[in-house]
Amino acid sequence: MRAITATRFGAPHVLELVDLPTPSPGAGQLGIDVAVVGVTWMDTLIRAGNGPEVFAVDPPYVPGGAVAGTVAAVGAGVDGSWLGARLVARAASDGYGGGYAETVVAALETAFPVPVGLDLRSAMAVMDDGSTAMALLEKTPVRTGERVLVAPGVGGLGNLLVQLALAAGATVIAAVHGAKKRSVAVELGAEAVDYSMPTWPDQVRTLTGWHGVDVVFDGIGGQTGATAVSLLADGGRFSGYGMTSGAQTVISDADRRRLTVVDMSQLPEFWPDNHRRVTHVLGEAAAGRLTPVIGQSYPLAAAATAHADIEARRFTGKTLLLT
16 A cells, blocks of 8 residues: 655655555454545644654654545454445554555544545544534633634634634634635634734734733744733633644743633543544534535645645645545
């Protein structure tokens, strides 16, 4: 089978297309013919050697994890009715990796049937990002009429956070980069500000009548995240879930006293209840109540280009690889 390996840590060019033996499912596993592979910002950080310890891996390795496809084989103890099923799943590995491939094996407990009427690309786009967005909102709920800042507002996760916050009755301001992304945010129903512009904090203040925002969901970190903190009204809530800037948001003791703060340490807490959330967001997508923004798809062989475009922020919504 064809797969992508990261031969070493480094720039996107370390990703190479190779031929590897096709894996066979073991006991309690499914063999999946992969159609769609999810690509995340975390994949690029890990490839560059900057991934968090929880995703530690040694090259050479096959990146990724989340896939969508069709069950082609079952291992011992797995009901044969799974054969031919369309599903999303996570490649079986000891930790991170295994998804950028034409065939993967997955543990049965990480597999989720794709509802009738939902295409595999959309299912892949909501599997991880949608379930995480749902978890973030369960940890930091928003209420009708509250002012919510989502940064970034139209990334793979951000666009789903925007939709869910709007559905909860909040007024949402999406912080985006560039005119194209701004128009996507407006189409979703959010107000939009371009955080690459120095005036963006005052634009947010104007939109809130200079009262500030009630909630910030921060996936950028660094200086952008710190600015977002300054836009929170006293008693506001801050939820940090990412660091696409390369650094987490630093929050002062003074801000911690006036705000409720949860940072990226919340993410592992979401994993035990992941099955419920994935099942829910797949159903929401199938019902048309959650519509992921899929900005760009690449052939499997172009994984390096996909990583380069993500790092250069030449993307909107979810990035996918297609086999």
